[in-house]
Structures are given as C-alpha cells and as structure tokens.
Amino acid sequence: MSGPTEPEQPTLAGLAVPAPRRPRTPPTLTPAATLPVARVCVDLAPPHLDRTFEYLVPESLDAAARPGVRVKVRFAGQDVDGWLLERVADAEHTGRLLPLRRVVSGEPVLTPAVARLARAVADRWAGTLADVLRLAVPPRHARVEGERRPAPADAADAATPAAPDEPTTPAAPPAPAPPAPVAPAPVPPAPVAPAPEPTAWAPYRGGPAFCRHVAAGGAPRAVWSALTAVGEHRWSAAVAQAVVASLAGGRGALVVVPDARDVDRVCAALAKAGLPGVADGGPVARLVADDGPAARYRAFLAALRGTARVVVGTRASAFAPVADLGLAVVWDDGDGQHAEPRAPYPHVREVLALRSELEGCALLVGAHGRTVEAQHLVETGWAHEVAAERPVVRASTPRVRALTSVELAREGPAAAARLPGPAWRVLKEALASGPVLVQTPRAGYVPVLACGRCRASARCTACHGPLGLTRGAATPSCGWCGRLATGWQCDECGAPALRSVRVGSERTAEELGRAFPGATVRVSGARAEGGVLASVPDRPALVVATPGAEPDAPSGYAAAVLLDAAVASAGSGLGAEPDALRRWLAAAALVRPAGEGGQVLLVGDGLVRPTQALVRWDPAGLASRELAERAELHLPPAVRVAAVTGVRDAVAAVLARLDVPGLEVLGPVPVDAPEGAATLDPEVRALLRVPLGAGRALAHAVAASVAIRSARREGGAVRIEVDPADVT
Structure with missing residues (x-):
C-alpha cells in the first residue's frame, strides 16, 4: 500500500489545470542617491488619514x-x-518604507504655492488636504499632456528664460513627438508694456490708484461697487484694465466669475484690451469645467507651464497655478455659484483672500451689490472701498421707482394687477427707443398652484409635492415626481378648481405678448426653450429673464421692470435682503443712465430696506446696517460659526470632544426633512459659535474630533460646515 498522498483539488472537465503559483520575490530596490524619501498626500477620504505619508523613491x-x-x-x-508633496533626505518613520509604485505622469500639476493654499483651505474649513486637492487639480487627460506646446505669444514671452530642464521648441519640429513635461518656469515674463490709463476706473474714488498700485508691484485689497454694465465704464472693461495693470508690472492675474457667460464677457474685454486667448497666441486661458475635461485640463496646463499669464474661469479656477500671481479678482461674490457644494465647502471670496495673504497678491472683490461679508472686510480695515461719489452715481444710473401698494393706491382695483398701469405705460414708451427688460423671480409657466376655493396649496396625492403647470393647456403635474394630477380635488375643501399662486417667466412672456401685440418677446433662462441668451440686439423687444439670466444689450435697455418684489425679497436666511438687492441691481445696471431716458420700476411690496436701497442705489448702506445688526446679535460674519449636522448620537459624540475657549453650542435641534421623506433616523444640527479670534481654534478642534470619530469608526453620518452660507 502506497504512502499518504497530497489531497487533490478537483477541476471541471475540459478546463486546463493552471500552473502552481510561485511566490514572488521582490526585486532588490536601490533608493535614489539624493533625497530618497518622498512625502505623499494619499487620496483617501477618512479624516484621520489627513497627513503626509513617507515612501521610498x-x-x-x-x-x-x-x-x-x-x-x-x-x-x-x-x-x-x-x-x-516633497522629497527629503531622512525619514521620520523609523521602520521600513514602502517604495513608490509608479509615477502616473511626469507633469508637476501641484505647485508649491497651490499646495500651501490647499493646506490653508483645509485648515480654514476643517477639511482634509485630499478633499481640497480634488477641487484644485483637475483630472488628468493624457492626450492633452502629450500635445505640442504652443510657441511664445510675443517677444516678451520669447524672452522668458526657460526652466533648466525645458527643451526649446524648434520653429519646425521634424517629428510630432511631445516634449518631456517640465516644471513651470521660475522666472516670470518681462512686462508687456507700460499700463495705459485705466479709463474705466475714472468714475470710482480710489479706482485709478488701485490700478497704479497693482502695476507698481503692490498688493492692495479693495471691495468695489460697480455702477453700470453698459458703455465704456462697464465692469468687464474695468476688470480687463486691472489685469493689464498687473501684467504691466510683470505679474500674472486670476479672474473668477460665477458662470460661463461672465467668462465670455471678461475674455472679450481682455481681447479688446489687446490680450487674446492662448489659442490665438495670447496670454489668456479660459478655465471652465463646463467646457469639458480636455479643454479644462488644457487651460490648466497652459497656466501651469507659464504659457498663460492670465486665467479667467469659474469656481474651481480659484486654485489655478498662475505663476507669480499679482492680482486676484472675484466678481459678484454674493452669487451662489461661488460656494463650493462639496466638502469642505469653501467660498471663492475667502479662498482668494487666503491666497492674497499667502502669495502677497492684490485682491479685488467686485459686484453691483455688496455682500455683508465684503462690507466686513471694509469695516475691519482688511480691504479698502472703491466706489463712486453720489453725484457720479446719480449721473451714471437709471431713474429707479418703487411701485408699492402705497404708490399705486390711486390706481384703485387695478393696483392689484401684476403689471399695473404705470408699469404698462413705461413699457409702451420705452419700446419705442429700444429693448426693455422684464425680470421675474420664477422660471417656468405656473410653478405653484393652489385650491381655487380655500387657497390651500395644491399637493400631489402620491408624494405631496407641489403642483404646477408647464404650459397653458397642460394638465397639472407634480414638481417632485412628475405625476399628472388628473381628477385632482382639494384635501381641505374638496373643490376641484385650481388657481395660480406664482407665475413664471414663460407665462409672463405670454401675458406680455397679449398686452403688446406685434412686439417681439424673448425669454432667457435655464429652463427656457432658447436657454440663457448672451445678448439681444438694439431693437425694440420685450426680454423676459430670470435673475442671473439677463442678456446684455449693446447700448443698454431703455427700461427695466422688476416684477414680484415680494417674492424676490422673501426668505428666512440671513442674506435674504442683500441678495434681493444684488439681483435687482444686476438687472438695473443693464439699463441706460437717467440722462438717456433709462428707467427701472420695482413692482410689488418687497421688503422695505432693500427697496429703499435700490431707489437710492446704495448697496453699501444696506450691507453696513445689516452688518451692525449681526454684530449686535452675534451672527456671522461678526463671529465664526460651524454647523454640525447628522444623527443625534453622532453629533453628540463630536460635540463632547470639543474644548474651545468661548465656545457656545446652540442646539442640537431637528433638521426639517423634505415633506414625504422617510424619518426613521432624523437628523439634527448644532451650531458652534465663537468670537472671530477663536475661529482657527474652532476649526482645528472640530477637525480633530471628526478625525477621532473616523479612527474609531463611530456609527452615523456627520457633515461639518464652517461658516455655512445659511445658518437658519
């Protein structure tokens, strides 16, 4: 009898038996001769891993x-x-170091300046460095990296010294092989030319001095209240002249705007000032995520390699690697597009303020309105105000009237009309001399319906969402689930009739078309059939637009009517009043000055303070009063606030580990869940409030508590927001 045999693993018939695996013998690694230790930020989400790790090179x-x-x-x-992040000679870790697996790309996409900024942003908003770097560095596009680099744009660019390992691009390369990726040139290009006189800044007190200071290599910080969006003094022309001043001083510039339309406006103004785009041999790169991954990465590389000295883009471009940055501009800082919706939720205004301090560059915060946060920068002395004197304001802006119920009392029952008699007469007169803008705060046809008898909100019988109409003859449908409300009856009184509560832009355009037969009616909005219009011709027409979608008119609008003031200024958030004024001023700035017949009518009983501020064209006054009230009530930006949201046990665990001097904990209180949503484990929110001087300590303590929670793998979900946009 034979001895014991090894057990056999049966295999299926017809399958080849694989060869036995042999243990891999790791090859002997020879470390780099110099600086053999690499410190790496690993792209991992857990907060307790927010530190650098050492690897062998x-x-x-x-x-x-x-x-x-x-x-x-x-x-x-x-x-x-x-x-x-860096290479060093000696490791802090005493054990064996794992080697780098591979270098994904030889392109150094993270410059030291952007790395410092990302770390500062993570510390400021109690986030992780990896989260911030995902926002700062766009995803790699290998084909774009291999594209041949463009030749220098002009003589000044040609005179730029190349990096030590950068090959010189020949005039006629014999083969299309891409050059090796290199680090950005350490020496900036020579000044393009002496800065011309900043004519667009002439109406503003301190405007020309700001540009001269930038051109001289200084780092002034200013909050600018722009007056008009038409003519030679329009805001985009002023921004372009400030950029030219920065280039004249031999430094780069960065302009961050809310959307792609504003990017186009700034790029057009720069081209008019003699600074075309990189594709046309100029120094301007357009960095917009909506352009697609290839175009975005191409613009990013143009800034990284020094081909582009000016970057114009949207929110993510605040981290663009502009070499030797001399000027950072954020336009319309109150627009919600500037608030990052992903962790750690930074705001462009604050990111550029940090960048101004870290890189010693000038900062310009501009808008037609004035946010309370920008006013806080002025009143604390961190930034200076750039604004026009009152006589200049009156000469440069249209005449503004508020048609409230008091003003319309003499109209009798017609005062309750959505378009009262005075507004109708202004529209009729203004149509004879050019386009007329009609701003309505709601998009769609009739977005909100109510019971025709008892006025109760009309709700979907399936999900309890709001009912609305998409067009005149349509069946009411739910705005949440899309179900058609056939045979609807009111839950309160049983009546089948419906009435409109909120009228959208499509219905407004339909009503205006009936009121002005023969007039051209255009609709601009994200949900409109033609989308958001960039501009309209200087011909008589009625242009109906939602806030933020107002198209430009080359010579300005003859008049503007701002409808539904009560709806536009409604809201329970802290910034409801300044935000309403910001939207109204953005539309009013598109109208011709009063000397040319320009008029603006605000229709409806809006909140008193933003209405009065619009009539006076005084955004700084409203922001200053709002800031004084917030300081008295200990509300941001007079204090630092962090919101901790999540299930009750998880929030309680995070709060129990906090030890910050002067900390005041408000809550936790239940968070209102959407109607119809499951509430098996409802969320709560706690607000943490400290004086301004303890803001850094608060962010550090919250981040440390969340890191402990991550390391212990505590249950539940928690969301941290430092200085949230809305604390209501």
Missing part, C-alpha cells in the same frame, strides 16, 4: 518623482492615488 523613479507629480502608492494592501 527607487533609483528608477528618481528623475520622474519630482514634487507636484501624481503617483501611485501602496496603502492598506491596495494601490491608491496620491500627490508627491
């Missing part, structure tokens, strides 16, 4: 593993992405 990766490149490393048994 193999000799084979010595040339490619430069600070700022993307790398692959081994972490917790898997390959993960990371950014190589």
